[in-house]
Amino acid sequence: MAFLYAYPDVDPYPTTHVAHTFPEKGHHLRHIPIPYLAHKAHKIFHDKDQDVHVPRTDVRETPKSFYVEVELPGIKDKTELHLRWTSTRTLLVTSKITRPEIPESEMVYDPDTEGILEPTPTEEEREERPVEGGEAKKEEETPAKLEPHLTVHERLIGDYMRAFNFPVDVDRDETHAKLDAGLLKVIVPKLTHGTAISRHVSVNVHDGDSTKEAPPA
Numbered sequence: 364m365a366f367l368y369a370y371p372d373v374d375p376y377p378t379t380h381v382a383h384t385f386p387e388k389g390h391h392l393r394h395i396p397i398p399y400l401a402h403k404a405h406k407i408f409h410d411k412d413q414d415v416h417v418p419r420t421d422v423r424e425t426p427k428s429f430y431v432e433v434e435l436p437g438i439k440d441k442t443e444l445h446l447r448w449t450s451t452r453t454l455l456v457t458s459k460i461t462r463p464e465i466p467e468s469e470m471v472y473d474p475d476t477e478g479i480l481e482p483t484p485t486e487e488e489r490e491e492r493p494v495e496g497g498e499a500k501k502e503e504e505t506p507a508k509l510e511p512h513l514t515v516h517e518r519l520i521g522d523y524m525r526a527f528n529f530p531v532d533v534d535r536d537e538t539h540a541k542l543d544a545g546l547l548k549v550i551v552p553k554l555t556h557g558t559a560i561s562r563h564v565s566v567n568v569h570d571g572d573s574t575k576e577a578p579p580a
Contacts, residue, residue: 416519418456422527429529431549436460436518441542446549448535449526454551458523465511532556 423430444458532554540549
């Protein structure tokens with residue numbers, strides 16, 4: 364006797380199944396968007412946007428310089444980040460990453476066409492309001508503005524901060540930084556000291572009431 368076995372669908376590559384939080388008209392969960400409400404409750408206690416994030420970084424060293432490469436995804440303008448020396452050897456990098464804006468037209472809710480999240484009006488609310496002249500007029504409804512539902516929350520949004528303390532003296536005046544495709548590249552040259560000249564140091568010897576200089580060794 365043959366048995367039929369239904370194998371579950373397996374995605375051949377990493378796949379994110381995005382939750383649907385804007386039920387359409389006629390959906391039985393139209394007035395109770397459970398995934399959206401669950402996310403809002405989770406966000407209250409686990410809001411990563413309020414944290415200060417440490418950007419991922421590579422630091423490479425050559426005999427002459429340090430090469431610092433900092434990931435700042437979404438940053439494309441140098442005015443959105445700041446580099447500051449806090450000491451002779453410590454460089455502080457700060458920035459702030461935000462989400463791209465969504466067109467305002469996408470944020471307007473029209474109850475006559477969309478039917479999202481708004482409760483169904485009761486019979487009393489549907490009654491036409493009488494006006495002068497015996498004519499009936501419906502109460503005008505102004506479209507409401509909504510915020511988009513954040514259904515996948517993985518990007519680190521908010522303030523970024525990281526300091527780099529170098530083990531040797533560096534040339535702060537010759538430090539150069541370049542922003543390229545969200546990657547901040549900083550070249551920090553090492554400070555080159557001149558060759559020390561060999562010379563003797565005289566030592567004063569105190570002998571009773573007089574002080575005489577000891578001959579150099």
